Amino acid sequence: MHNSIFDKLTKQGYLLMDGSTGSLLIAAGIEPAKVAAVNIEDPDKISNIYKKYIYAGCDIISSNTFGVSMEIEKTSGYTKQQLIKSGVDLLISAVNESESNVFTALDIGPFGGLLEPFGTTTYAQALEHYKQVISAASDKTDILLLETFADINDIKAALSAAKEVSDKPVFASMTFGKNKKTYMGVSFNDFADLIAETKPAAAGLNCSLTPEEMLPVITEFKDMTDIHIFAQPNMGNPIQKDGITVYQMDKKVFAEGVAQIYHSGVSIVGGCCGSDDECMRLIKEIIK
Secondary structure, eight states: OHHHHHHHHHHHSOEEBOOOSHHHHHHTTOOGGGTTTHHHHOHHHHHHHHHHHHHTTOSEEEOSOTTOOTTHHHHHSSOHHHHHHHHHHHHHHHHHHHTOOOEEEEEEOOOSSOBTTTSSBOHHHHHHHHHHHHHHHTTTSSEEEEEEEOOHHHHHHHHHHHHHHOOSOEEEEEOOOTTSBOTTOOBHHHHHHHHHHHOOSEEEEESSSOHHHHHHHHHHHHTTOSSEEEEEOOSSOEEEETTEEEEOSOHHHHHHHHHHHHHTTOOEEOOOTTOOHHHHHHHHHHHO
Protein backbone atom coordinates (compact mmCIF):
# COMPACT_ATOMS: atom_id res chain seq x y z
CA MET A 1 0.00 0.00 0.00
CA HIS A 2 2.92 2.32 0.82
CA ASN A 3 4.18 1.95 -2.74
CA SER A 4 0.77 2.36 -4.39
CA ILE A 5 0.23 5.76 -2.71
CA PHE A 6 3.51 7.07 -4.07
CA ASP A 7 3.03 5.27 -7.39
CA LYS A 8 -0.11 7.37 -7.82
CA LEU A 9 1.87 10.47 -6.86
CA THR A 10 4.51 9.68 -9.50
CA LYS A 11 1.91 8.93 -12.16
CA GLN A 12 -0.39 11.88 -11.42
CA GLY A 13 2.25 14.41 -10.37
CA TYR A 14 0.43 15.40 -7.19
CA LEU A 15 -1.80 14.02 -4.44
CA LEU A 16 -4.78 16.04 -3.21
CA MET A 17 -5.65 15.60 0.46
CA ASP A 18 -9.06 16.72 1.77
CA GLY A 19 -10.04 19.86 3.63
CA SER A 20 -11.42 20.19 7.13
CA THR A 21 -14.24 18.03 8.46
CA GLY A 22 -14.13 19.18 12.08
CA SER A 23 -14.22 22.91 11.40
CA LEU A 24 -17.14 22.42 8.99
CA LEU A 25 -19.08 20.64 11.74
CA ILE A 26 -18.17 23.35 14.28
CA ALA A 27 -19.28 26.03 11.78
CA ALA A 28 -22.58 24.14 11.53
CA GLY A 29 -23.07 24.52 15.30
CA ILE A 30 -21.58 21.28 16.67
CA GLU A 31 -19.64 21.75 19.93
CA PRO A 32 -15.90 20.99 19.44
CA ALA A 33 -16.04 18.28 22.12
CA LYS A 34 -18.92 16.57 20.25
CA VAL A 35 -17.42 16.52 16.72
CA ALA A 36 -16.31 12.87 16.88
CA ALA A 37 -19.63 11.80 18.45
CA VAL A 38 -21.39 12.85 15.22
CA ASN A 39 -19.96 9.60 13.73
CA ILE A 40 -22.43 7.73 15.95
CA GLU A 41 -25.23 10.26 16.47
CA ASP A 42 -25.60 11.54 12.89
CA PRO A 43 -23.61 9.21 10.61
CA ASP A 44 -25.26 10.51 7.41
CA LYS A 45 -23.83 13.98 8.10
CA ILE A 46 -20.29 12.54 8.18
CA SER A 47 -20.84 10.23 5.20
CA ASN A 48 -22.04 13.21 3.14
CA ILE A 49 -18.89 15.21 3.96
CA TYR A 50 -16.69 12.23 2.98
CA LYS A 51 -18.60 11.82 -0.29
CA LYS A 52 -18.28 15.50 -1.13
CA TYR A 53 -14.50 15.20 -0.81
CA ILE A 54 -14.50 12.05 -2.96
CA TYR A 55 -16.53 13.74 -5.70
CA ALA A 56 -14.29 16.83 -5.49
CA GLY A 57 -11.44 14.57 -6.61
CA CYS A 58 -9.44 14.16 -3.39
CA ASP A 59 -6.88 11.34 -3.38
CA ILE A 60 -6.55 11.06 0.42
CA ILE A 61 -9.52 11.45 2.76
CA SER A 62 -9.23 11.52 6.55
CA SER A 63 -11.58 9.98 9.08
CA ASN A 64 -13.54 12.25 11.42
CA THR A 65 -11.43 11.15 14.39
CA PHE A 66 -9.01 14.06 14.92
CA GLY A 67 -10.74 15.09 18.17
CA VAL A 68 -10.51 11.70 19.90
CA SER A 69 -8.53 12.95 22.88
CA MET A 70 -7.45 11.31 26.10
CA GLU A 71 -10.51 12.75 27.87
CA ILE A 72 -13.03 12.02 25.07
CA GLU A 73 -14.85 9.30 27.02
CA LYS A 74 -15.79 11.83 29.74
CA THR A 75 -16.96 14.50 27.29
CA SER A 76 -18.70 12.36 24.66
CA GLY A 77 -20.07 9.33 26.53
CA TYR A 78 -18.45 6.95 24.01
CA THR A 79 -15.24 4.96 24.11
CA LYS A 80 -12.27 5.88 21.93
CA GLN A 81 -12.72 2.59 20.10
CA GLN A 82 -16.40 3.31 19.30
CA LEU A 83 -15.61 6.78 17.97
CA ILE A 84 -12.61 5.68 15.90
CA LYS A 85 -14.28 2.58 14.43
CA SER A 86 -17.47 4.42 13.50
CA GLY A 87 -15.56 7.26 11.80
CA VAL A 88 -13.34 4.87 9.85
CA ASP A 89 -16.16 2.48 8.89
CA LEU A 90 -18.21 5.37 7.49
CA LEU A 91 -15.20 6.54 5.48
CA ILE A 92 -14.51 3.10 4.01
CA SER A 93 -18.21 2.66 3.13
CA ALA A 94 -18.24 6.03 1.36
CA VAL A 95 -15.10 5.16 -0.63
CA ASN A 96 -16.42 1.69 -1.55
CA GLU A 97 -19.76 3.14 -2.58
CA SER A 98 -18.08 5.64 -4.91
CA GLU A 99 -15.85 2.93 -6.44
CA SER A 100 -13.03 5.47 -6.64
CA ASN A 101 -9.31 5.05 -6.20
CA VAL A 102 -9.14 7.00 -2.93
CA PHE A 103 -6.74 6.36 -0.06
CA THR A 104 -8.12 6.49 3.48
CA ALA A 105 -6.33 8.02 6.46
CA LEU A 106 -6.90 7.45 10.17
CA ASP A 107 -6.74 11.03 11.44
CA ILE A 108 -5.02 11.41 14.81
CA GLY A 109 -4.60 14.72 16.61
CA PRO A 110 -2.77 15.66 19.83
CA PHE A 111 -3.98 13.90 22.98
CA GLY A 112 -5.65 17.08 24.26
CA GLY A 113 -3.45 18.19 27.14
CA LEU A 114 0.14 19.06 28.03
CA LEU A 115 2.97 16.63 28.66
CA GLU A 116 5.33 16.98 31.60
CA PRO A 117 6.97 19.32 32.53
CA PHE A 118 4.34 21.74 31.13
CA GLY A 119 1.38 19.60 32.24
CA THR A 120 0.62 16.52 34.31
CA THR A 121 0.46 13.84 31.58
CA THR A 122 3.47 11.54 31.35
CA TYR A 123 5.06 10.45 28.08
CA ALA A 124 4.05 6.85 28.93
CA GLN A 125 0.39 7.87 29.32
CA ALA A 126 0.43 9.69 25.97
CA LEU A 127 2.10 6.70 24.30
CA GLU A 128 -0.59 4.38 25.68
CA HIS A 129 -3.35 6.71 24.44
CA TYR A 130 -1.93 6.73 20.91
CA LYS A 131 -1.53 2.96 20.91
CA GLN A 132 -5.22 2.58 21.84
CA VAL A 133 -6.34 5.05 19.15
CA ILE A 134 -4.17 3.56 16.39
CA SER A 135 -5.02 -0.04 17.31
CA ALA A 136 -8.75 0.72 17.10
CA ALA A 137 -8.79 0.89 13.29
CA SER A 138 -5.34 1.27 11.70
CA ASP A 139 -5.74 -2.14 10.06
CA LYS A 140 -8.66 -0.69 8.04
CA THR A 141 -7.07 2.49 6.62
CA ASP A 142 -4.26 3.01 4.12
CA ILE A 143 -2.43 5.76 6.02
CA LEU A 144 -1.99 7.05 9.58
CA LEU A 145 -2.21 10.86 9.61
CA LEU A 146 -0.73 12.53 12.70
CA GLU A 147 -1.56 16.24 12.42
CA THR A 148 -1.59 19.64 14.14
CA PHE A 149 1.04 18.76 16.75
CA ALA A 150 2.88 21.55 18.58
CA ASP A 151 4.90 19.60 21.19
CA ILE A 152 7.83 17.56 19.87
CA ASN A 153 7.48 14.95 22.63
CA ASP A 154 3.77 14.57 21.90
CA ILE A 155 4.32 13.79 18.20
CA LYS A 156 7.26 11.59 19.17
CA ALA A 157 4.90 9.53 21.37
CA ALA A 158 2.40 9.27 18.48
CA LEU A 159 5.14 8.20 16.02
CA SER A 160 6.47 5.61 18.49
CA ALA A 161 2.97 4.22 19.04
CA ALA A 162 2.43 4.01 15.27
CA LYS A 163 5.63 2.02 14.87
CA GLU A 164 4.71 -0.31 17.73
CA VAL A 165 1.17 -1.22 16.70
CA SER A 166 0.90 -0.64 12.95
CA ASP A 167 2.78 -1.19 9.71
CA LYS A 168 0.88 1.51 7.79
CA PRO A 169 2.69 4.49 6.21
CA VAL A 170 2.65 7.52 8.50
CA PHE A 171 2.08 11.13 7.41
CA ALA A 172 3.17 13.40 10.30
CA SER A 173 2.67 17.15 10.58
CA MET A 174 3.19 19.95 13.04
CA THR A 175 1.67 23.43 13.09
CA PHE A 176 4.19 26.28 12.79
CA GLY A 177 3.78 30.04 12.87
CA LYS A 178 5.40 32.55 10.53
CA ASN A 179 8.37 32.56 12.95
CA LYS A 180 8.97 28.88 12.01
CA LYS A 181 8.18 27.73 15.55
CA THR A 182 5.15 26.03 17.07
CA TYR A 183 3.35 27.78 19.93
CA MET A 184 5.23 25.38 22.22
CA GLY A 185 8.54 26.71 20.90
CA VAL A 186 9.43 23.71 18.72
CA SER A 187 11.62 24.74 15.78
CA PHE A 188 11.91 23.46 12.22
CA ASN A 189 15.24 21.89 13.16
CA ASP A 190 13.65 19.94 16.01
CA PHE A 191 11.00 18.51 13.67
CA ALA A 192 13.51 17.80 10.88
CA ASP A 193 15.71 15.91 13.37
CA LEU A 194 12.73 13.85 14.56
CA ILE A 195 11.78 13.02 10.97
CA ALA A 196 15.33 11.89 10.20
CA GLU A 197 15.23 9.67 13.30
CA THR A 198 11.73 8.16 12.90
CA LYS A 199 11.42 8.14 9.07
CA PRO A 200 7.66 8.57 8.46
CA ALA A 201 6.46 8.17 4.86
CA ALA A 202 5.74 11.92 4.62
CA ALA A 203 6.05 15.00 6.82
CA GLY A 204 4.22 18.27 6.64
CA LEU A 205 2.89 21.51 7.97
CA ASN A 206 -0.79 22.14 8.63
CA CYS A 207 -3.08 24.70 10.24
CA SER A 208 -2.14 28.15 11.67
CA LEU A 209 -1.05 29.74 8.36
CA THR A 210 -2.84 30.84 5.18
CA PRO A 211 -1.41 29.53 1.88
CA GLU A 212 0.42 32.84 1.32
CA GLU A 213 1.94 32.70 4.82
CA MET A 214 2.82 29.02 4.54
CA LEU A 215 4.58 29.26 1.17
CA PRO A 216 7.95 30.69 2.35
CA VAL A 217 7.84 28.60 5.53
CA ILE A 218 7.26 25.25 3.83
CA THR A 219 9.71 26.08 1.02
CA GLU A 220 12.44 26.39 3.63
CA PHE A 221 11.26 23.30 5.51
CA LYS A 222 11.24 21.23 2.30
CA ASP A 223 14.98 21.74 1.91
CA MET A 224 15.64 20.33 5.37
CA THR A 225 14.40 16.81 4.71
CA ASP A 226 14.58 14.24 1.93
CA ILE A 227 11.13 12.64 2.35
CA HIS A 228 7.77 13.56 0.79
CA ILE A 229 6.36 16.85 2.10
CA PHE A 230 2.69 17.81 2.41
CA ALA A 231 0.93 21.10 3.14
CA GLN A 232 -2.54 21.84 4.54
CA PRO A 233 -2.96 25.58 5.20
CA ASN A 234 -5.92 27.38 6.79
CA MET A 235 -8.46 29.70 5.17
CA GLY A 236 -7.37 32.55 7.45
CA ASN A 237 -8.66 33.25 10.95
CA PRO A 238 -12.37 32.70 11.60
CA ILE A 239 -14.81 35.30 12.88
CA GLN A 240 -18.12 34.83 14.68
CA LYS A 241 -21.09 36.01 12.62
CA ASP A 242 -24.62 35.51 14.01
CA GLY A 243 -23.25 32.80 16.31
CA ILE A 244 -21.67 30.89 13.40
CA THR A 245 -17.93 30.46 12.74
CA VAL A 246 -17.12 32.02 9.36
CA TYR A 247 -13.86 31.86 7.40
CA GLN A 248 -13.62 34.98 5.26
CA MET A 249 -10.98 34.04 2.70
CA ASP A 250 -12.25 33.70 -0.86
CA LYS A 251 -12.17 30.05 -1.92
CA LYS A 252 -10.54 30.77 -5.26
CA VAL A 253 -7.83 32.89 -3.60
CA PHE A 254 -7.22 30.03 -1.14
CA ALA A 255 -7.03 27.46 -3.96
CA GLU A 256 -4.64 29.63 -5.99
CA GLY A 257 -2.42 29.95 -2.90
CA VAL A 258 -2.37 26.17 -2.39
CA ALA A 259 -1.54 25.71 -6.09
CA GLN A 260 1.44 28.06 -5.58
CA ILE A 261 2.66 25.81 -2.76
CA TYR A 262 2.35 22.86 -5.16
CA HIS A 263 4.34 24.72 -7.82
CA SER A 264 7.06 25.42 -5.24
CA GLY A 265 7.74 21.67 -5.18
CA VAL A 266 5.32 20.39 -2.51
CA SER A 267 3.41 17.70 -4.41
CA ILE A 268 0.97 16.62 -1.66
CA VAL A 269 -1.47 19.41 -0.78
CA GLY A 270 -4.86 19.91 0.86
CA GLY A 271 -6.52 22.23 3.34
CA CYS A 272 -7.08 22.68 7.05
CA CYS A 273 -9.52 24.85 9.03
CA GLY A 274 -12.28 26.44 6.98
CA SER A 275 -11.53 24.63 3.72
CA ASP A 276 -14.20 22.42 2.16
CA ASP A 277 -14.87 20.24 -0.89
CA GLU A 278 -15.36 23.26 -3.14
CA CYS A 279 -11.86 24.48 -2.20
CA MET A 280 -10.43 21.06 -3.05
CA ARG A 281 -12.22 21.00 -6.42
CA LEU A 282 -10.77 24.43 -7.25
CA ILE A 283 -7.26 23.36 -6.20
CA LYS A 284 -7.49 20.30 -8.45
CA GLU A 285 -8.72 22.41 -11.40
CA ILE A 286 -5.87 24.91 -11.01
CA ILE A 287 -3.15 22.26 -10.57
CA LYS A 288 -4.40 20.27 -13.56
